[in-house]
Amino acid sequence: MKKSLMEKESMDMDLNLLKVFCEIYNTKSLTKAGKILGMSQPTISRKLQGLRELFKDPLFVSKEHQLEPTAKALGIFPEVKQAVEGCYLLFSRSNEPAFKKVIIACSDDFEYFVGPAIVGSFSEKMPEVQVIFHQTNTLGAERKLLQREADFCLTGGGTHSNLVAREGFGFHADVCLYCKEEGRKESKLSLQEYLLRPHISVHYGGGEGVSDEIIRRKEKNRRLVAMTSHYSGLERYILGTKYVALVPLFFARILTQKFPELTYCEMPFKNVLDPVELSYRKDLLRNRFFKDCRQILVDTLSKIDWN
CATH class of the missing domain: 3.40.190.10 (Periplasmic binding protein-like II)
Incomplete structure (x- = not known):
């Protein structure tokens, strides 16, 4: 019986190589494939070189800022994909x-x-x-x-x-969460008030969000005083202060019910959902x-x- 290409090469190949091949094929980018697989650029480049040596073919060539599969890569992709999915199925059954x-x-x-x-x-x-x-x-x-x-x-x-x-x-939409002020009748912050207040930013990755890009396009900047990666405990930063934070509407409702001193309003500019x-x-x-x-x-x- 004639062996498939994957059977012939299986002795020299591990699952990580197959996953690298699939992700480069799907994303047409070493950088994107590396992010998905949690690999650095040098690591995924070495993996690709190993694949090229194994199959004796470039497999992917640079064209118009992306990696295009060669004829051989196009031909073996169905078998590689099947092998990866088969391994995942085997692992799930073993557990x-x-x-x-x-x-x-x-x-x-x-x-x-x-x-x-x-x-x-x-x-x-x-x-x-x-x-x-x-x-x-x-x-x-x-x-x-x-x-x-x-x-x-x-x-x-x-x-x-x-x-x-x-x-x-x-x-879901984001809203402005802040502490109520005695004597304040307005239930909404103007853009000027929003920008004058000190801001607490919640960002898991520790970077800027979409709202910062929108504000920057208006040639404005907000005053960021602190950044945290979690929403838990956010009320401790805001209670009794002038701090404001952008939070999901569903989360703002929970906090304002639990802490009556807090309130929220729509953002003073159009933001994405x-x-x-x-x-x-x-x-x-x-x-x-x-x-x-x-x-x-x-x-x-x-x-x-x-x-």
């Missing part, structure tokens, strides 16, 4: 006896808002399952899924790999356990009013 937990990665504001509902749904429908929440954001969600550090991610988008499935549940997406590896649903977990998550998230 079946231990399936008593599901790992959900999300930012802490999402967990604060929908975590109790998710835990309640699992307690009712799959009481034998332990729900574990991990922290992530749009920048880290795809890596967590592909590195098998999480089973599901709930984020504002951020996943692009063909190996990852995505389901949307609407959009953030999507709410549930993502997971496509091969995950080949296992009945995770298929049932996904259904519980979908049913729960479909009932949530994000605005």
Whole structure:
């Protein structure tokens, strides 16, 4: 019987090489593939060189600022993809006896808002399952899924790999959260008031957000006094001060109910709405356990009013 190309080369190849090939093929970029796989530029370049030596072909050539697959790469991609998916399936089957937990990665504001509902749904429908929440954001969600550090991610988008499935549940808006002031009648901050106030920024990656880009286009700047990676404890920065923070509307409602001294208003400029997406590896649903977990998550998230 004639052996397939993947069978002939399997002795000299590991799963990481196959994953590198698939991601370069899908993204047409070493940088993007490296981010998805959590590899540095030198590491993924070495992996590509190893693939080229193994297959005795360039596999990808630079053309108009992206990497295009060669004829050989186009020919072997279906087998490589099948091999990667087969390995994932094998790993999932080998772990079946231990399936008593599901790992959900999300930012802490999402967990604060929908975590109790998710835990309640699992307690009712799959009481034998332990729900574990991990922290992530749009920048880290795809890596967590592909590195098998999480089973599901709930984020504002951020996943692009063909190996990852995505389901949307609407959009949410951001609002200005600040402390009430005695004698103040206005319930909305003007752009000037907003810019004059000191700002607390919540950004998981420690960088600027979309709102900063919008303000900069107006040739304005906000006065940033502190930056934190989590929403938890944000009220401690704002209570009794003039600080203002941009937070999701659903999170602002929770805090203002818990702390009557706080209030919120619409942003004084038009901002983009953030999507709410549930993502997971496509091969995950080949296992009945995770298929049932996904259904519980979908049913729960479909009932949530994000605005």
